[in-house]
Every structure is written in structure tokens, then in C-alpha cells.
Amino acid sequence: MKNINLKVNLAGISLKNPLILESGCFGYGEEYQDLININELGAVVTKTITLKPKVGNPPPRLAETASGLLNSIGLANVGIELFLKEKLPYLKKFSTPIIVSIAGETTEEYLQLIQRLNEEQIAGIELNISCPNVGKKLTVAQDEDKTFGLVKAAKKQTEVPLLVKLSPNVTDITRIAKSAERAGADILSLVNTFSAMSIDVETKSPKLGGILGGLSGPAIKPIALRMLWQVRKTTSLPIIGMGGITDSRDALEFIIAGANAIGLGTAIFINPQAYQGIIKGLKDYLSRKRIDDINKVVASLNEK
Amino acid sequence: MKNMLNCYYHMLQIKAEITENTELFAQTYYQLSLKVGEISRLAKPGQFVHLRVNQKTVPLLRRPFSIHSVGEKNLQILYKVIGKGTEILAQRKKGEFLDMIGPSGNGYKLPDGKVKVVLVAGGIGVASLYFLAEELTRRSLPFVVLIGGKSREDILCRDKFKKLNVDVMVSTEDGTSGRKGLVTDLLQELLPTPHSQLPIVVYACGPTEMFKETARIARKYAVPCYLSLEKIIACGVGACQGCVINTKDGYQRVCKDGPVFDSEQIIW
Incomplete structure (x- = not known):
């Protein structure tokens, strides 16, 4: 079939295909310059940026589990000033929309970050309110009211589409999603990693320096998919679905369940070129099903 | 390309x-x-x-x-x-x-001038040091190889190194090959009497305890020492910050800033 459309539009952000490289797994982009052609992607989301540089959590920061990866990085990043000066210029060389992920310890910090980013040519700002690896207190995304308050304040300041990244570590993700929507979020990204742990039985020690970490990879895919499907039923906002996607079948599951675009995270580590196979797989699927537009597959689950 | x-x-x-x-x-x-x-x-x-x-x-x-x-x-x-x-x-x-x-990764920082190199290998750590030895041979830099392991079977590449016409000294913990003891014992004996007028540089690869002891001995004799570390690595390109170690310059990524580090930089 000719003329298959893979373009998607997320609240005004135009993507040439629905594939997005997700925050934390793609660094600042330049690390992958020999392996990934950013121009071939729908969008990229930067490493989460904070106001001040962050050194991150004590090592060890990684543990491998069955089809999963446990991490406790703790938002290690160069901080907004160095990011704007040294990291963002590289990403601007490409035609692909750049979404900058940010995190603050207070609403005020989020707002300061947004003000700095308003001076830049970027496609969107993602509020990371769901990193499981910073501090012992609950994340914003684990509380409906806090989510509402932060998103509302951020929306007032933001001049580009506002993305909100949701946590799976909640009783009912749809309530948080609704809070974010009521507060003015333009796009929902779900999900962040699952709070989890792993133990070395020989030493009886946690495998991670931070004891708890965030689980990603194929191990979480069915749960992430369930959450996406639930959120799709409660909102008409564009959704970026992610959680363990490694191939085009995984991607299609999320799209059928209701994702307008899909995010790749851990898959980048395993195969930086995975996106190429997924794009081809999506085209083959559409062609085989005689569908001319990927948008027609979004939220197309046959529910008897 | x-x-x-x-x-x-x-x-x-x-x-x-x-x-x-x-x-x-x-x-x-x-x-x-x-x-x-x-x-x-x-x-x-x-x-x-x-x-x-x-x-x-x-x-x-x-x-x-x-x-x-x-x-x-x-x-x-x-x-x-x-x-x-x-x-x-x-x-x-x-x-x-x-x-x-x-x-x-970064690879071993090769010496600038004329030096005598000491390669210290623990077990499978010998893997990367052989590639270095070939490069040293190509550059006509003199070197000696110390290989240690638990037992005779853990001593790899002895013959390969010998073909490069260098001294190879072996130690095993159980004494089944070479000297009984640790490879760092060999280093400890060698450094005070290196039989060379040239400045010494140490390159080492092996288990953690060997690294610590090698670093300690190198410091004692004020000899530059480079260690090739191993960690669980996710991205391998420096993006994810997962494989960091603590150094005097803060956390450094083993996959990108390493795997080879100056032993004086590492905080154990």
C-alpha cells in the first residue's frame, strides 16, 4: 500500500512518526550521535533537567532482573544553565521536535525552569513529577491535589505544549490523569518506572545503592499497557504510551490501547536502532491491514 | 566513514x-x-x-x-x-x-616518552592487557607482565606474552603455577628494584581487591597506575549514568569516562 501516514500531532507538536526517545535513556542526545539519527524520530525527550546540577544517587545504580532493568540514577544531570549552554545546541541541529524534561523540588523551581526554557526554541516541556528515585517522600504524581496544583501553576507559565509524566506507583492512575487534565496538561506521558528492589542473597545487601529503584523494560509492559488503556478511557488528551516497548508489536499494543505516540526507553540500551525496525513494522502492519493512517489505529481495541 | x-x-x-x-x-x-x-x-x-x-x-x-x-x-x-x-x-x-x-570507552592512556611498563593481570583481566602489550611492542616500549590467578588453570596467555619476547612472571594462590601468592606480591617485589633506569608505569586489570592493592603499591612507590574497571553497564555510551564510580572529580561513567582510570582518581 502506498501513502501510508505515520505522522501524528500531539497538541500542536507535529511528529513525522509516533516514535519518541524517552527521558533518561537518551542522555542529551549527543552520546548516541554515532548510533541514532535523531532526524528519523518523531520526537526526543531530554534527560530530566533540574535548576542546579545533580550528582545523582550513590552507586551501584543498576541491577538486571528477569526481562527488566532496575535503576537508581537519581536525576543526575548538568543543571539548566549548562544544559542550555552546552547540551541543547546539539539537539537543535535536528529537525525533530525536542521536548525538555524538567524536575524541581518545589513548584517555584519548576516555574523557574519553565521561565528559562521559554526563551528557547523547543517543542514542549515535560514535567517529570514521577521520578521514584529522589528522596523518601511521595512524588507529586502520587497525589491528586499536588498534581493539580503543580500542573496548573506550570501551565500558566508555559508557552509550549505541556506534557505531564505520570507515575505507575499509585492506586488509581486515572485519578491522577484527570487531575493533570483538569489543571491544563496538554499531553500525558505514561508511565515512569515502577518502584522495585533486588537483593544479593550472598551479601544480604540491596543490589542498588539507593535500596529502591525504578523498574523498566519488557517486565513492566503488560502493567503499563493496562494503565494506558485505563487512562485512555478517562481522557481525550493525547497520550504518549511507554513501558517495556521493544518492537513493533509492543508499539501496536499501546497504540491500539489508546496511545497517540509511543516512547522507547530501555529498548534504546538494548538496541539503539530498534526504532528503525519499529517504524518498518508499523508500516508493514498498516499495509497488511489496509489502513492508510496510523492515527486510525489509536484506541481501536475491540472490546466485546 | x-x-x-x-x-x-x-x-x-x-x-x-x-x-x-x-x-x-x-x-x-x-x-x-x-x-x-x-x-x-x-x-x-x-x-x-x-x-x-x-x-x-x-x-x-x-x-x-x-x-x-x-x-x-x-x-x-x-x-x-x-x-x-x-x-x-x-x-x-x-x-x-x-x-x-x-x-x-576511553582505552589505556599510552605513555608519552620512554618508560618501562608493568602489566598486572588478575585472572580474566589479562584479556585487555594483551592488546595493550601488542601496542607497546609496536612502539618498542619495554614491559614486563605479571599474571596471577587462583590456580594453574586461571593463568591465561602466558605463551602469547612470551612470544612478544618479554618477561612474564606468574603467581597462583594455591601455588600450582609460578610463585605461591598474589600477583600484587610480585608487584610489591618488583617496584623497588625494577632493573631499569626508565620511569615506571603500571597498567592493571583484575578483581576489585587486586585493584585496591595495586593502587596502594603504586602510590607507595609514586608510580603512575591505570586501572581498567568493570561494572554493570546499561547504555554503554555515557547516556544513562548507570555505571558510575566515585572519583576525586565526582561520579564518573565507567562506560564513557573509563573503563580505564588513573588509580589516584578513584575513591574506593
Whole structure:
């Protein structure tokens, strides 16, 4: 079939295909310059940026589990000033929309970050309110009211589409999603990693320096998919679905369940070129099903 | 070859054909040879390649392997079966392909002037030091090799090093080969009386305790010392910040800032 459309539009952000490289797994982009052609992607989301540089959590920061990866990085990043000066210029060389992920310890910090980013040519700002690896207190995304308050304040300041990244570590993700929507979020990204742990039985020690970490990879895919499907039923906002996607079948599951675009995270580590196979797989699927537009597959689950 | 920004590639992702995957000793040590094209030309001693041992999600992550030697468009890896990843790798056959990214990491910082080099290898740590030894030979720099292991079977590459016409000293913990004791005992004896007027530089690869002791001895004799570290690595390109170690300059990434570090920089 000719003329298959893979373009998607997320609240005004135009993507040439629905594939997005997700925050934390793609660094600042330049690390992958020999392996990934950013121009071939729908969008990229930067490493989460904070106001001040962050050194991150004590090592060890990684543990491998069955089809999963446990991490406790703790938002290690160069901080907004160095990011704007040294990291963002590289990403601007490409035609692909750049979404900058940010995190603050207070609403005020989020707002300061947004003000700095308003001076830049970027496609969107993602509020990371769901990193499981910073501090012992609950994340914003684990509380409906806090989510509402932060998103509302951020929306007032933001001049580009506002993305909100949701946590799976909640009783009912749809309530948080609704809070974010009521507060003015333009796009929902779900999900962040699952709070989890792993133990070395020989030493009886946690495998991670931070004891708890965030689980990603194929191990979480069915749960992430369930959450996406639930959120799709409660909102008409564009959704970026992610959680363990490694191939085009995984991607299609999320799209059928209701994702307008899909995010790749851990898959980048395993195969930086995975996106190429997924794009081809999506085209083959559409062609085989005689569908001319990927948008027609979004939220197309046959529910008897 | 240039990438999309018209810069020369430093690393590539390829499908590398296995030309040999030979058991060296009792299902423990193996030598793997791969057709790698351009990667062999780019590779420097101390760098690693990042391999997927299969196309499944268990194990999920790629595994880093020191480059043992390179030839014309081929590359060798020496590995020890220590877990699930290497068990699967040991089953892979000639003619099959492995997904490879490389060469990765910084490699050994080679000495500027005339020096005498001491290579300190613990067990499978010998893998990357042989590549370095070939480079030292090419540059006509004198060196000596110290190899240690638990037992006779853990002493690898002795003959290969000897073919480079250098002194090779061996120690084993059980005394079944060479001197009974640790390889760092050999270093401790060598450094005060190096039989050379040249300044000394130490390069080491092995287990953590060996690293700490090597660093301690090198400091005692005020000798520069470089260590090639190993960690669980996720991205392998410096993006995820997962493989950091603590150094005097803060957390540093083993995959990108290392795997080779100046021993004086490391905070153990």
C-alpha cells in the first residue's frame, strides 16, 4: 500500500512518526550521535533537567532482573544553565521536535525552569513529577491535589505544549490523569518506572545503592499497557504510551490501547536502532491491514 | 566513514559474524573471534565492545567485553563464564551473528616518552592487557607482565606474552603455577628494584581487591597506575549514568569516562 501516514500531532507538536526517545535513556542526545539519527524520530525527550546540577544517587545504580532493568540514577544531570549552554545546541541541529524534561523540588523551581526554557526554541516541556528515585517522600504524581496544583501553576507559565509524566506507583492512575487534565496538561506521558528492589542473597545487601529503584523494560509492559488503556478511557488528551516497548508489536499494543505516540526507553540500551525496525513494522502492519493512517489505529481495541 | 552530522564515527552498531568460539579450559574460559569490519581499525587497547549474547529479553542488557586483540577486520574477545550472559555466549556457534556496538570507552592512556611498563593481570583481566602489550611492542616500549590467578588453570596467555619476547612472571594462590601468592606480591617485589633506569608505569586489570592493592603499591612507590574497571553497564555510551564510580572529580561513567582510570582518581 502506498501513502501510508505515520505522522501524528500531539497538541500542536507535529511528529513525522509516533516514535519518541524517552527521558533518561537518551542522555542529551549527543552520546548516541554515532548510533541514532535523531532526524528519523518523531520526537526526543531530554534527560530530566533540574535548576542546579545533580550528582545523582550513590552507586551501584543498576541491577538486571528477569526481562527488566532496575535503576537508581537519581536525576543526575548538568543543571539548566549548562544544559542550555552546552547540551541543547546539539539537539537543535535536528529537525525533530525536542521536548525538555524538567524536575524541581518545589513548584517555584519548576516555574523557574519553565521561565528559562521559554526563551528557547523547543517543542514542549515535560514535567517529570514521577521520578521514584529522589528522596523518601511521595512524588507529586502520587497525589491528586499536588498534581493539580503543580500542573496548573506550570501551565500558566508555559508557552509550549505541556506534557505531564505520570507515575505507575499509585492506586488509581486515572485519578491522577484527570487531575493533570483538569489543571491544563496538554499531553500525558505514561508511565515512569515502577518502584522495585533486588537483593544479593550472598551479601544480604540491596543490589542498588539507593535500596529502591525504578523498574523498566519488557517486565513492566503488560502493567503499563493496562494503565494506558485505563487512562485512555478517562481522557481525550493525547497520550504518549511507554513501558517495556521493544518492537513493533509492543508499539501496536499501546497504540491500539489508546496511545497517540509511543516512547522507547530501555529498548534504546538494548538496541539503539530498534526504532528503525519499529517504524518498518508499523508500516508493514498498516499495509497488511489496509489502513492508510496510523492515527486510525489509536484506541481501536475491540472490546466485546 | 562519517555519521549524519558529517563527523567521523567513533563507534558503530553491527552484526558481527562469529568465526571462532573456542573453549580454552573446562567450560570456563573461551576465546571468541568475530568479523567486525571497521571496528577493528577504530579499536584501541583498553576499549570494549558491547555485545548482545542473544536476541531475547533475558538477559536484557548488552554485556561489555574488553577487546583482547584485533586483526584485519576481525577482533578477539577472551571471556570467562561467570553468569547467565556468558553461559549463553559460550553456546553461540561459528557462523552465527552477534549484535555488537563498539569500540567503546576511553582505552589505556599510552605513555608519552620512554618508560618501562608493568602489566598486572588478575585472572580474566589479562584479556585487555594483551592488546595493550601488542601496542607497546609496536612502539618498542619495554614491559614486563605479571599474571596471577587462583590456580594453574586461571593463568591465561602466558605463551602469547612470551612470544612478544618479554618477561612474564606468574603467581597462583594455591601455588600450582609460578610463585605461591598474589600477583600484587610480585608487584610489591618488583617496584623497588625494577632493573631499569626508565620511569615506571603500571597498567592493571583484575578483581576489585587486586585493584585496591595495586593502587596502594603504586602510590607507595609514586608510580603512575591505570586501572581498567568493570561494572554493570546499561547504555554503554555515557547516556544513562548507570555505571558510575566515585572519583576525586565526582561520579564518573565507567562506560564513557573509563573503563580505564588513573588509580589516584578513584575513591574506593
